[in-house]
Amino acid sequence: MELSGGGGGGEGAAKLARLSSSDAGGGGGEDRLSALPDDVLVLILLRLRTSVLSRRWRRVWALLPELCVPVGPEPHRFRDALDGHEVPLRSLVVWAEGAAPESMAIWLPAAARRVTGDLALLNFDPGKDDEEEAAEAAQGGAFELPCFDNATSISLILGFHGFAMPPAAAGVFARLTEIYLSHIRFHGPCALGDALGVSAANELKNLRGLWQVNVVAPALTELTLIYCFRNDDAQPFANISAPQLVSLEWRDAYDPSSVKLGEMAHLRWLGTFFYFVYGHDGLSQNHSCLSLLQRFEAIETLFLTLAYMREIEDYQYLMEDMTVLPDITFFCLVVFSNGHSFGASSFHVLRLCSRIRRLTLLFVAPTGSEAQTVCPSSCNCEQPGEWENEELSLSHLKEFEIRDLRGSEHEVAFVKRFFSWATVLKQMKVTFYLKMPEIKAKELYQMFQSLSRPGMRMTFYIYRKFRKAVYVPED
16 A cells, blocks of 8 residues: 655654654664654655655654545555554545445545545546446445544545445534535435535535435535436435525526525525527426526626537527526626537627626537537528627626637637627737647737727737747737
8 A cells, every 4th residue: 555645744743753763773873864853854754655665664654644545545454554543634535446335435434533634535437438437336336424523625536436425323524614526326315415514615516316405504605516416317306505605506407496595695606507509499408507597686707608519400599598697797608619600699698698897708619539610501500690780788898808719710700799899898818729829829819909999908828838828929
């Protein structure tokens, strides 16, 4: 078992001195390492892997307050090692790729007794997609998470392995302030939240088998729910009581008849499910997105994604279903166009929130070997085309940012039209796509400069060797 440590700390420093003197016998010359000040010794040891220490120092790892296990541990040996650890663990990170739920259940109770800070358990295969990983994991068993009485943060990414929350009788996560659950398949009753005293941040992502979420957290400020209720046969239910919530990202099924969001007077940031621009009538994702948007009359910052499927010829244009948006100050509009013209849909959205003061436009590139970068010339994404001639007044918009600009024909057409709407724009930032050629960046730079007005500040960024840098073209 290979362990590494990081950070610093004085707990157990006196033990280090005793350990060095007791193990130094035999062989020898002067033990100058042990003569160093205790705090220096701790800093040195915390930055070394225990496997490279001399034999007489191999017990020193038991005094480290932070441990990282980069390979899947043998469960019984790891359990014994944790039980023998001599100081509380303020951080424990375990990469357990390929470990069965039964093996993790062997050492997790020992970890629960030792961790007083952060726990991160990673058990997934980065080379597999979600569906493949979920299918394999479904053939295995499940484990019950023990109660971490003293942990302040828990992050679990489990490759859809079976997982169960401890019963209420097992105790309460009394000090927990942050929890992140991703790629987990719930096993048995999963009324998540009954045992968690979460007070700072809560993120749930890609969970299977979750049918009920109960969160009663008077001090909770952030809540994220992503793809947790999908593929569930039963109707999902949620009851959220978090009156201090500031940020809510709900990219999942939402139905006001079964998902109850309590009073959220302090909410300032809202992220929604993506909205399909084309599709069949009654699309569930769109219904969830619209229902959530209608829940709020005003929100300071809205994060909304417009998505285009690759093939749209046989689908309806669905933007007319979006008739109202909350009163927004800052707007982040993500466009996944798949090569289609997105002008009409973006125009429609901006017309519903014309009082915004800051706008971020983020372009998402198609992925995969069959990614579509340019749609067919006969594609109906050009309809409706009235947006190119209609007027729109963004008279409050002072700041505009574009991210991952590729300079496609559709992008350039939209940006040119946008300048006629944003007549009081004062500041603009443009970040070019990661693989943007220098010659293309210069062309776009010159185009934007020709569109700018007196008093407008424009800043451009380009990636050089994967590092973002301010762009100024050479003469």
